[in-house]
Amino acid sequence: MEALRYGSRGNGVLLLQLALRREGSYKGKPDGIFGTRTLNAVRRFQSSAGLIPDGAAGPKTRAAAEPYILGYVTHRLRPGDTFYRLAKRYGVTAEATAAANPKLDPARLPVGEEITIPLPKRVVPTDVPYSSELLGYVVRGLTARYPFIKAEEMGRSASNRPLWALKTGAGKRTLFINAAHHANEWITAPLVLDFLETYAEAYMKRGTLFGRSAAALFTETRLIIAPMVDPDGVDLVNGAADAEEYGRALGIAEGFPDIPFPSGWKANILGTDLNLNYPADWEKAKEIKFAQGFTRPAPRDYVGASPLSAPEAAAMYAYTRAQDPDITISYHTQGGEIYWRYGDIEPEGAFNIAEAMAAVSGYRAADVPEGSSCAGYRDWFIMEYGRPGFTVEAGEGVNPLPLSLYPRLREDDLPLMAAALEAVTKGS
Numbered sequence: 001m002e003a004l005r006y007g008s009r010g011n012g013v014l015l016l017q018l019a020l021r022r023e024g025s026y027k028g029k030p031d032g033i034f035g036t037r038t039l040n041a042v043r044r045f046q047s048s049a050g051l052i053p054d055g056a057a058g059p060k061t062r063a064a065a066e067p068y069i070l071g072y073v074t075h076r077l078r079p080g081d082t083f084y085r086l087a088k089r090y091g092v093t094a095e096a097t098a099a100a101n102p103k104l105d106p107a108r109l110p111v112g113e114e115i116t117i118p119l120p121k122r123v124v125p126t127d128v129p130y131s132s133e134l135l136g137y138v139v140r141g142l143t144a145r146y147p148f149i150k151a152e153e154m155g156r157s158a159s160n161r162p163l164w165a166l167k168t169g170a171g172k173r174t175l176f177i178n179a180a181h182h183a184n185e186w187i188t189a190p191l192v193l194d195f196l197e198t199y200a201e202a203y204m205k206r207g208t209l210f211g212r213s214a215a216a217l218f219t220e221t222r223l224i225i226a227p228m229v230d231p232d233g234v235d236l237v238n239g240a241a242d243a244e245e246y247g248r249a250l251g252i253a254e255g256f257p258d259i260p261f262p263s264g265w266k267a268n269i270l271g272t273d274l275n276l277n278y279p280a281d282w283e284k285a286k287e288i289k290f291a292q293g294f295t296r297p298a299p300r301d302y303v304g305a306s307p308l309s310a311p312e313a314a315a316m317y318a319y320t321r322a323q324d325p326d327i328t329i330s331y332h333t334q335g336g337e338i339y340w341r342y343g344d345i346e347p348e349g350a351f352n353i354a355e356a357m358a359a360v361s362g363y364r365a366a367d368v369p370e371g372s373s374c375a376g377y378r379d380w381f382i383m384e385y386g387r388p389g390f391t392v393e394a395g396e397g398v399n400p401l402p403l404s405l406y407p408r409l410r411e412d413d414l415p416l417m418a419a420a421l422e423a424v425t426k427g428s
Ligand SMILES: [Zn+2]
Pocket: 181, 182, 185, 275, 332, 333
């Protein structure tokens, strides 16, 4: 691993800045550019961590900074350690430490054993661009700090990145929320992760989630989040793809000069639009999109060689069948609308749930615009199961929505997801 130093740029620098901001050495906004401020921050951090303050972030410095991205440190218990003393030393609550180590008896801490100490900041960052690498840290951080969240791989992307799913809850009825089917709608990834962490915190503190008992929700439901269905595409849009991927995608994009690159990229890294790759009137979607000129791999709107030809869509399909969810939500941007039916199919209860979600978010329960409904995940889910499946088009603006809109999205969409979780407790 090459050291990051003055003049370096990219996702590695961004993650380093994020870590040092949480640690306190870096005061600026993470921007992926290693300039004078980052240089000074790295030196400060190295001094306080007992490293040589040369200002270059090599393996040792990055390893020392990593806990601040993850949101926890691993501590080997020494004689005299108590939850109370550890909490004081690391600036966290004894409650959070106990939650992260549910099997430990605080009265008899086993000396020599490694335990997880949650750091006092939240795991999920919501003001930096996402990448598959950052998501990997978030998955590790959430599952370590909240052991009642389990992570699993649904499969692998075209470029072999993991397709993560995070699960929590002990109930029988399941809400499955997925996000970032479309690369340049990546802001939906932090949004659904933020919801999961908000719920986990409420459950840990025996509190409420938008007025509902988190413990009751936990007992009655299972929540599954697939935060980034298209990790390769997200990395492309946010400058975290490798050179070969970037070159290949650029080659595809050059045939579509009207679509900005890479900010207009919605597809997977091989140019298949994942939300047009499901077996729900796929032939009809193909006809419509071919007529619009999307007859080959493209930054968006190419339906793929056949239904489920993209590994990401195939993984979602297989995972959904295995988990058998009662309700699904697919997060997209933008438009402030909730799509709740597929053609003439109106799953029982779907409209009422859409109205409940609309009431708390200010979005509108709406019909899909003509010509854009076919071969999507929601289309397939409704057709296959006849159960409520929703597409939420979050926010208003031009994709990719800027991070400056995030606080507004959070305000609208966290209550929306809580309303869906409440809805899944009802019905049979
Ligand atoms: Zn979309």
